Amino acid sequence: MTTMSLFERAGVAVTEPEPMTEVRLGHRSARVRLARKRREALEKLIPILDQLEGKDIYISWCGGARSHFWLTNLKLSRLQVEKGWSAHGGGTSVIVLWGSRGANVRIFTDRLYAVREQEYSGYTLWLVDFWNGFGGNPIDDYSPYGYEALEIKRMKD
Numbered sequence: 001m002t003t004m005s006l007f008e009r010a011g012v013a014v015t016e017p018e019p020m021t022e023v024r025l026g027h028r029s030a031r032v033r034l035a036r037k038r039r040e041a042l043e044k045l046i047p048i049l050d051q052l053e054g055k056d057i058y059i060s061w062c063g064g065a066r067s068h069f070w071l072t073n074l075k076l077s078r079l080q081v082e083k084g085w086s087a088h089g090g091g092t093s094v095i096v097l098w099g100s101r102g103a104n105v106r107i108f109t110d111r112l113y114a115v116r117e118q119e120y121s122g123y124t125l126w127l128v129d130f131w132n133g134f135g136g137n138p139i140d141d142y143s144p145y146g147y148e149a150l151e152i153k154r155m156k157d
Helices: 006-010 034-052
Strands: 021-025 028-032 057-062 070-076 080-085 092-098 104-108 112-119 123-131 147-155
Touching: 034 080, 034 092, 034 112, 034 123, 034 147, 070 104
Parallel strands: none
Antiparallel strands: 021 028, 057 070, 057 147, 080 092, 092 104, 112 123, 123 147
């Protein structure tokens, strides 16, 4: 004779808990739900990009001391948004922002962390934050490490 568990009686489906990433800062550590943060940031970013479609935007990015590039106010005219979907069912994995004359910026969303909005007198600025959960990148030496932000700017009419 088998016994039913509490969850089987209630008809609740039992799933694995969402994995957490451990982040170490010196002798202290914290566990962060990066998958949940990515999902929340995507839910905020996609409607913003849909609203900006067909308009002119400016992209800025600075990689700091670890980068050889610094983009300031790269103009993407008549923005077109293309979303690439993951083959594993994990949602959007790449977003391509297309401007006129083939100009584009690719946003890989695997380390997307947050989306912040700031209003100024002449423009609106969205900061798209990326973080891999570590101060370095122990998994992939060729990927950027730590924290970065991409700026999307829309001038007010």
